[in-house]
Amino acid sequence: MRKKLLDTSPQERADAAANRQRILAAAEQLFAAQGPSITMSDLATAAGVGRGTLYRRYPDVASVAVALLDVHERALQQQLLSGPPPLGPGASPDERLTAFYAAMVDLLEQHLPLALGAELGAARFSTGAYGFWRTFVASQVREAGVREDTLPDVLLAPLSPEVYQYQRHVRKQSVADIKKALGRLAAVLKIDRT
Template structure:
């Protein structure tokens, strides 16, 4: 059980980090800035969070968990019961919405190779791999990572910065899903 003061400090840290991530370039947020904004000491911050990606990951966790629940037991096509290509397209659409709403957090948590170390990435990879296998497409291990590549936060931010709308991105990803998982 978490002590009351530890719970308050955790809430202050997460709220402060969320403000800092949303205020500017999330990749420029530092541990010192989070501690200062939260009004806690560096030791308090480092006891719970070793680095900035771990803070961003904690903030993203609730949103990603909700999506995971829908993938496992929600209504088709996002949940079970739809053909693999439709499920992949629905997953892409849901992830695009998540990126649009929380790009400031995903850039902080999942930039570069840090993306592959998150538990959420492992879940997304397992889900996509299952869809690839279910579709009967060869090479599910390699293809799973390739199919997740378009959801990389920096690529999404780049596309949005170049004027690509969310619906345009979703449409392109739907085409990718349909073609990648076409029955072999």
């Protein structure tokens, strides 16, 4: 007879879960309206929670942005792990990298204020998502037979939120043009099949 394992992970209280949902919903609206310049006071007011409640869960605006962005990034991570090709397994490394670039451009286009709030400057490299993206790109580089340890970071550099913001809002480049340029960059992994 099998023993039933007990779940010993702490369960979130109902009121804490409701507060978290209110905070994240308010943050989504504030980031969309004001960009990453929101304050914790703005957020507490918009969420209808006390500042103490907000600070117990999130020490700063960047941590709220990371939590929100994480929801969107997890969906993309799942597609990379088990979705259909070319984003998921089964396509060539250059095809997968091209699809990844296109998906990341879509994510940045839709959630740029969050990305700017969560991943500005060196903070980008400390997020779990960057580690996941780097591991994915490194696996494609290896599968293509390229032995260059710095290449994954070079291939991820154009996806920096600051670079994307500059391309879209200063240079006025279209989403299609950015995807096309990144697709050309992904060709570095093209395997000679002859």
